[in-house]
Amino acid sequence: MSDTKSPLWFAFREDQLLVLDGEQAMVPEAVSLEDLGLSTGFEREIGTLDGRQCFAVDLPPNMEPLEGAVFRDLRGLWSVDEAFFSMAGRAKQIVEWHRTHRFCGRDGTETVPGPTELAKQCPLCGLVFYPRLSPAVIVLVRRGDEVLLARSPGFPPGMYSVLAGFVEPGESIEETIMREISEEVGVEVGNIGYFGSQPWPFPNSLMIGFVADHAGGELKVDPEEIEDAGWYSVDNLPELPPKVSIARRMIEEFVAGHRGDPMTLKTIETPE
Numbered sequence: 001m002s003d004t005k006s007p008l009w010f011a012f013r014e015d016q017l018l019v020l021d022g023e024q025a026m027v028p029e030a031v032s033l034e035d036l037g038l039s040t041g042f043e044r045e046i047g048t049l050d051g052r053q054c055f056a057v058d059l060p061p062n063m064e065p066l067e068g069a070v071f072r073d074l075r076g077l078w079s080v081d082e083a084f085f086s087m088a089g090r091a092k093q094i095v096e097w098h099r100t101h102r103f104c105g106r107d108g109t110e111t112v113p114g115p116t117e118l119a120k121q122c123p124l125c126g127l128v129f130y131p132r133l134s135p136a137v138i139v140l141v142r143r144g145d146e147v148l149l150a151r152s153p154g155f156p157p158g159m160y161s162v163l164a165g166f167v168e169p170g171e172s173i174e175e176t177i178m179r180e181i182s183e184e185v186g187v188e189v190g191n192i193g194y195f196g197s198q199p200w201p202f203p204n205s206l207m208i209g210f211v212a213d214h215a216g217g218e219l220k221v222d223p224e225e226i227e228d229a230g231w232y233s234v235d236n237l238p239e240l241p242p243k244v245s246i247a248r249r250m251i252e253e254f255v256a257g258h259r260g261d262p263m264t265l266k267t268i269e270t271p272e
């Protein structure tokens with residue numbers, strides 16, 4: 001017996017995903033891209049979702065949506081399930097990698113397919129280009145039954161979240177945690193535990209989540225990065241990030257912890 005389920009096509013026009021018009025976010029399915037009536041310069045198999053093959057597709061910027069479909073920003077698809085969101089995020093990052101690595105950064109020669117599926121290579125100097133990932137820490141700082149939440153200038157109105165920042169070259173994740181929190185809000189933290197991680201395709205972050213205890217210092221925000229920050233009790237929280245985000249999951253587990261269901265964390269060593 002053959003599997004009759006057709007592949008799913010995660011097709012991007014610039015930053016927007018082609019989804020079927022409807023309540024539930026779903027991408028088009030078809031045996032081939034030609035069957036969908038789409039033409040493209042790039043398609044790549046990226047894994048399976050519910051037993052179906054999935055492909056990432058780069059569409060031209062002037063492409064009109066198919067009948068019965070619309071282009072949507074991934075950020076507008078918060079209500080989708082996690083497996084769909086992460087496959088869409090994987091597709092987005094692979095399409096973006098294809099678009100931004102057409103030429104060698106060292107000598108400008110056009111790249112060709114590289115030694116592995118997710119690699120491009122310069123035929124002149126041999127340099128290999130893999131999709132870029134930017135690791136970032138995201139840290140829930142707690143003080144008794146209060147959590148430290150802050151607003152970045154780019155956030156939707158009223159929304160607060162836990163602190164986050166990119167890992168810099170030469171830095172350990174532990175050092176990033178101490179530096180970011182000290183730079184952004186001027187406090188010290190200790191008793192750091194690992195929470196979990198989440199790929200975040202805006203554009204290519206890997207969010208690595210931690211929980212830490214406030215260990216000293218008063219809040220003093222860096223106005224370049226933070227618009228406002230404060231300690232919020234579990235009974236008085238502001239508007240939070242969307243459900244699909246690790247930030248939201250961390251805050252919800254912290255709140256649940258104060259209702260008798262403690263967070264499970266792995267403790268790490270703090271650098272001197």
Ligand SMILES: [Zn+2]
Nearest residue numbers: 104107122125
């Ligand atoms: Zn080169």
